[in-house]
Amino acid sequence: MATLVIVESEHKAKIIQGFLGTGYEVRATVGHVRDLPKTLLGVDIQNRFQPHYVDIAGKSQLIRSLRESAAAADCVLLATDPDREGEAISWHLATMLGTDLTDRNRVTFNEITKSGVQQGMSNPRAIDMDLVNAQQARRVLDRIVGYQISPYLWKKIRKGLSAGRVQSATAALVVEREQEIRNFKVEEYWTVDAQLSTTKAGKQFPAKLVTKNGSKVKIRNQEAADAMLAELRNAEYRIAKVKRGTRKVNPAPPFTTSTLQQEASRRLGFETRLTMRLAQELYEGVNVEGIGAVGLITYLRTDSLRISDEARKEGNAYIAAAYGKEYLPEKARYYKSRAGAQDAHEAIRPTMPNLTPDQVKNSLTRDQYKLYRLVWERFIASLMQTAIHDTCQADIQAGDYTFHASGYSVKFDGYTVLYTEGKDEEDEENAPLPVLEEGMVLTLRDLAGNQHFTQPPSRYTEATLVKAMEESGIGRPSTYSPTIGTILSREYIEREGKLLKPTALGEITTQVMKENFPEIVDVKFTAHMEEQLDEVENGNNDWVDTMDTFYKGFAKTLAAAEKNIGEERVKVPDVESDEVCEMCGRKMVIKTGRYGKFLACPGYPTCKNTKRIVVRTGGVCPKCGGDILSKKSRNNRKFYGCSNYPKCDFVSWSEPSNEVCPQCGKTLFKQKGKNAKLFCQTEGCGFSKAPTRKSRKKNEE
Numbered sequence: 001m002a003t004l005v006i007v008e009s010e011h012k013a014k015i016i017q018g019f020l021g022t023g024y025e026v027r028a029t030v031g032h033v034r035d036l037p038k039t040l041l042g043v044d045i046q047n048r049f050q051p052h053y054v055d056i057a058g059k060s061q062l063i064r065s066l067r068e069s070a071a072a073a074d075c076v077l078l079a080t081d082p083d084r085e086g087e088a089i090s091w092h093l094a095t096m097l098g099t100d101l102t103d104r105n106r107v108t109f110n111e112i113t114k115s116g117v118q119q120g121m122s123n124p125r126a127i128d129m130d131l132v133n134a135q136q137a138r139r140v141l142d143r144i145v146g147y148q149i150s151p152y153l154w155k156k157i158r159k160g161l162s163a164g165r166v167q168s169a170t171a172a173l174v175v176e177r178e179q180e181i182r183n184f185k186v187e188e189y190w191t192v193d194a195q196l197s198t199t200k201a202g203k204q205f206p207a208k209l210v211t212k213n214g215s216k217v218k219i220r221n222q223e224a225a226d227a228m229l230a231e232l233r234n235a236e237y238r239i240a241k242v243k244r245g246t247r248k249v250n251p252a253p254p255f256t257t258s259t260l261q262q263e264a265s266r267r268l269g270f271e272t273r274l275t276m277r278l279a280q281e282l283y284e285g286v287n288v289e290g291i292g293a294v295g296l297i298t299y300l301r302t303d304s305l306r307i308s309d310e311a312r313k314e315g316n317a318y319i320a321a322a323y324g325k326e327y328l329p330e331k332a333r334y335y336k337s338r339a340g341a342q343d344a345h346e347a348i349r350p351t352m353p354n355l356t357p358d359q360v361k362n363s364l365t366r367d368q369y370k371l372y373r374l375v376w377e378r379f380i381a382s383l384m385q386t387a388i389h390d391t392c393q394a395d396i397q398a399g400d401y402t403f404h405a406s407g408y409s410v411k412f413d414g415y416t417v418l419y420t421e422g423k424d425e426e427d428e429e430n431a432p433l434p435v436l437e438e439g440m441v442l443t444l445r446d447l448a449g450n451q452h453f454t455q456p457p458s459r460y461t462e463a464t465l466v467k468a469m470e471e472s473g474i475g476r477p478s479t480y481s482p483t484i485g486t487i488l489s490r491e492y493i494e495r496e497g498k499l500l501k502p503t504a505l506g507e508i509t510t511q512v513m514k515e516n517f518p519e520i521v522d523v524k525f526t527a528h529m530e531e532q533l534d535e536v537e538n539g540n541n542d543w544v545d546t547m548d549t550f551y552k553g554f555a556k557t558l559a560a561a562e563k564n565i566g567e568e569r570v571k572v573p574d575v576e577s578d579e580v581c582e583m584c585g586r587k588m589v590i591k592t593g594r595y596g597k598f599l600a601c602p603g604y605p606t607c608k609n610t611k612r613i614v615v616r617t618g619g620v621c622p623k624c625g626g627d628i629l630s631k632k633s634r635n636n637r638k639f640y641g642c643s644n645y646p647k648c649d650f651v652s653w654s655e656p657s658n659e660v661c662p663q664c665g666k667t668l669f670k671q672k673g674k675n676a677k678l679f680c681q682t683e684g685c686g687f688s689k690a691p692t693r694k695s696r697k698k699n700e701e
Contacts, residue, residue, distance in 0.1 A: 004073035006066065006093060008080050012112060015285040015293040019117045027069060029080070033059055034092045036139065041147045043140050049547045051140055053092070063096060070097040077124065082108035082345060083301050083478060084537065087131035094127060102126055111351040112285045112295025134537035137546055141165060144551070149517055152561055156512050157570050162490060165520065165529065166475045166483050168513055171492045172521040173468055174460055175502045175510040184456035190219035192228055194403055195446035196237060196396070198434050204445050205433050207396055207403035225449030228401070235398040237442040247389040247408065251415040253335035254347035254379045256303045257477030258470045263378070265463035266422035268370050269498070272462050272481035276300065278371045288363045295351055296360065297375050301478045302345040305335035315353040315383045323417065327385050335382070349379040377419040387414035392433045396442065407433035459499040473527030491592060504573050512570060516561040519553070574602060583609045619656025619667040622682040624648040628656050628667065652681060663687045
């Protein structure tokens with residue numbers, strides 16, 4: 001009989017079946033097959049935290065079928081994903097199928113290519129019980145925290161709320177950032193900026209006032225700025241010092257899970273869950289024209305920066321052929337993973353470095369292509385030569401005052417010919433300076449005092465929140481995206497454009513957690529627990545002993561909360577809207593119900609008026625002249641429709657602009673992408689044009 005190979009994904013099963021051919025039957029579990037019960041704690045705390053696993057609802061037939069296939073097979077190989085979750089699924093399968101846990105029947109694939117699958121199949125091993133126990137410890141710990149704290153939140157705030165070891169600490173990060181912003185004291189300050197040139201008609205360059213008589217200038221108000229401007233307008237501007245140098249800029253390392261999520265958010269505007277879904281698809285494999293079904297990137301859940309010698313060799317060969325040998329460093333560059341990183345997998349890289357994004361573009365969806373291009377460019381650039389800049393810094397004397405100007409020019413572009421890393425905040429770019437020499441007298445072209453205000457810390461984006469989670473040690477690569485998804489779906493935080501802000505519910509829940517369960521929302525405590533769980537994975541800690549140590553302190557916290565939390569509920573303040581109740585004249589408030597948010601009159605029960613939330617875009621329907629509303633589809637995708645639906649069936653995925661068509665007077669819509677334009681959707685009109693500068697900028701954002 002055939003060898004039975006069990007993987008997690010049906011799509012991956014088909015591709016691997018093609019690589020292995022006859023003699024093998026490849027089946028899929030479609031995720032976990034067993035878990036803790038949904039409606040019970042499922043953990044016997046008094047009996048060494050023994051978990052009680054049950055078959056996942058709806059998988060009985062699949063489990064029965066797998067047992068039949070395993071009984072008929074000569075050999076069973078467990079090939080679930082190469083991480084803790086995958087190891088646990090293999091362990092559950094081995095237990096259910098009755099295979100010996102000491103058998104060398106566990107195989108892993110770092111990449112879904114023919115060579116990657118063959119390599120995995122040729123290196124079977126026994127199930128790694130340290131990995132299994134690390135997953136069990138996390139699952140049991142999260143179940144205990146969630147099931148034993150959540151009832152206190154129901155009692156104190158409202159039913160249906162949940163707490164979690166990682167989610168509560170992550171929500172606290174967002175809440176604390178919002179409190180920092182509120183408590184920030186804005187201070188006014190001024191700068192004095194000059195535009196100079198070497199000749200009256202020469203190219204201007206900027207210079208900033210930095211010192212007066214050798215002391216740093218601090219300008220607090222306009223009066224002080226005006227006094228300085230009066231002294232500087234008639235001063236002679238002479239170059240006192242010129243410093244030239246060379247700056248070397250090294251490429252960023254290949255992606256880890258965290259950095260991929262961050263860069264995809266910054267560069268592509270992808271939410272972390274979209275990034276992970278696309279990465280999973282690229283890992284599991286796509287049908288590439290001329291090649292067949294193959295995985296395009298290596299395993300996506302990793303915090304290692306290691307790459308294989310074979311991948312480095314292939315990448316270097318591509319660089320030499322495409323750009324020339326001068327774009328390869330003399331000595332190969334190796335990146336050091338952060339302290340505590342797990343080195344079981346390589347960094348995220350293309351499985352075939354010589355397969356360019358353009359070669360696979362027609363075989364991928366638009367978003368798959370964008371992410372593959374990002375992974376490919378980052379990996380290739382990480383192998384390339386350092387960029388070299390010629391730098392110039394000049395001190396310019398104007399009486400008692402000194403201005404500073406700096407700039408650079410590119411001497412050798414190196415890796416930047418292909419890729420530059422995105423930034424959360426844009427760095428000030430220094431334009432190249434003209435040739436400057438000490439003693440040279442400059443021409444003042446413009447001089448101005450500019451008012452500024454100190455800025456509070458920015459709200460988190462998904463990219464910066466993932467970065468904060470990684471730096472704080474909260475969670476691990478596989479948990480960043482689902483954690484953010486959980487606190488969004490629980491409405492502890494919400495999106496405001498690309499920014500994340502806490503809701504009133506999130507702030508009150510965090511406050512209650514801090515008062516009663518401070519360790520659970522404490523970042524340092526959460527990070528320490530992660531380290532202890534990693535020690536289980538490394539075989540240095542027993543998972544039951546780790547749980548016992550945690551629970552001794554946790555039980556005391558629960559007992560204290562039982563005494564202190566009280567019966568009085570904390571009211572979550574309603575968010576007031578601009579909509580006025582037509583029945584009683586009060587301003588309606590936003591409520592959350594079973595089917596999402598809606599408007600309700602705060603006069604309930606005297607006034608029971610409710611209505612759905614309508615988001616008006618300001619656009620006019622090209623069919624009937626009604627208002628165009630912003631709506632969301634079942635899969636949460638935004639679209640635009642007429643307010644007169646169902647009488648008018650106009651819908652559009654394109655956003656209405658604030659401009660009107662010069663031919664018919666109807667609203668113009670925005671087409672996004674490389675060929676962005678404004679176009680009219682009125683039947684028979686056909687007008688279109690390039691977006692105005694303001695519209696284009698908004699479109700790009």
